[in-house]
Amino acid sequence: MSRRSTALAGLVTVAALTLAACSGPGSTTAAPTAQTRAEDELVLAVGDVGEGEFDPLRGWGNHQEHKVLHSSLVQWHRNAESGEMELVGDLAKDFSHEGVVWTFHLREDFKFSDGEPVTAADVVFTYDLLKEDGTQFDLGNVAEVRAVDEHTVEIELVQPDSLFGPQAATIAILPEHAYGEGYSQNPIASGPYRVVEYQDGEQLIMEANPYYPEELAYRKLTFYLADEEAALSAAQAGTIDVAKVSYTNADRQFEGMTLEQLESVETMAITLPTEPAGGTAETMGIEGSGGNDVTSDPAVRTALSLGVDRRELNDIVVAGYGEPAYSVADTLPWGTEDVRFADADPEGARRLLADAGWSDTNGDGTVDKDGVEAVVGLMYTTGDPARADLAESFAAQAAELGIRFEPEGATWDDIYAEGKSKAVVFALGSLSPKELWDTYSSESIGVSYNNMPNYSDPEVDGHLRRARLADTLGESIPHWQAAQVAGASSHPETGDVSMLWILRRDHLYFINDRVDIGEQITHGHGHGMQIFQNVTQWR
Missing domain, CATH: 3.40.190.10 (Periplasmic binding protein-like II)
Incomplete structure (x- = not known):
């Protein structure tokens, strides 16, 4: 290392x-x-500890940062015997669900930092507030949240959703009696x-x-x-x-x-547009051009995945404090070893490109096909040095394959406007398989900054829908894994390589x-x- x-x-x-x-x-x-x-x-x-200003309405909890100040209905826990991650109660002493109705029995010894008890009414208030907002937490599948009594909450979903449990672990419960404008200046804690x-x-x-x-x-x-x-x-x-x-x-x-x-599942990747140039796309309400005539060729994306040396990039970009990545779910229960493969095969990558008709006809070191030079813009945000290092190091490796990436520092607004037509250095990863849904589902196209490559595959979509509609998180796992094997990965034989997963960086x-x-x-x-x-x- x-x-x-x-x-x-x-x-x-x-x-x-x-x-x-x-x-x-x-x-x-x-x-x-x-x-x-x-x-x-x-x-x-x-x-920066106050990025979400201690308020879930401003995004507090999206990255599990809320636990120092707030409690949630449930939380992630590492089982002492198996070492596996599992959801257990936090504010809830126990929870269960039957069909689309989840029931949480709250502990009676939890109080806010002003001495008021945490009750079912506070849970209803929090979830209703975030559902109405609809930007920081997607609660569109929640039909109704109701207080059965002071310490019992029922949350009824529109349809079964295996992602609801992990999502509940991110939502900080607010005090109905003390929430309002200025809450960030005087947050009343439930944690x-x-x-x-x-x-x-x-x-x-x-x-x-x-x-x-x-x-x-x-x-x-x-x-x-x-x-x-x-x-x-x-x-x-x-x-x-x-x-x-x-x-x-x-x-x-x-x-x-x-x-x-x-250990972290914070995974760094390169997005690769899957559609030809010429269209338009919208990200975060910003309209821009869509598609790329180089990366829309599956052979280019596959060659990149096969040819790059993830171990070398891990050593260069994060000084070895991480591991090569093959999906956004490596090490997690819904990940699968089937997406792993031997990379760092530049000769194989060059053969693949040649077989697909990409060759260097003018001797400039960059392959071309049908008059299109393999030149791709590569955007990265300048606030994270690791992203800049990955852009430069990845571009150097890709150049050895005959594909020229041109790194450019950018703001997020720049990326929202141009990121559907260029490659982008992205960082993703959470304790939920929703990352797979957001990255690969055709239903995620145009939602927030999800599925930047505009990837769509009917077989993958089918597995993803079955995963979400599974009755429990455990029952959903084979479907999440099947989606990855069917194309939602960087595997050069079975993957569609819309996201070129590179490395997981430790914290x-x-x-x-x-x-x-x-x-x-x-x-x-x-x-x-x-x-x-x-x-x-x-x-």
């Missing part, structure tokens, strides 16, 4: 480093140091901690919810909201207990801290040796707050 390091520029002098408490303009209160902070207090630097002070871009302080029914080893969490360089300077000074770190800095050494390499944190973060469950897309999914196990 290779490692890269990049020198940090402009480091703050360790002796002068303090973390301002940011209680207001002119504040001189210093954040706790290793010598002054209590045993039950942690100082953390895990990036283990509550916000006591928040200065955007500076500092966030949370304290244990005094009414939370589970034991918490740490009563106070101070979040240092700074960029990685400043956070690592603080770690060097001994003022940080948990620090998110990127791959470029993972080989650094800090006294009293150990690097934790946590990295430096952890103080005095802190035990417990048995972490697999992380999804979103490096940072997901580390709190098991916070009740922290010691």
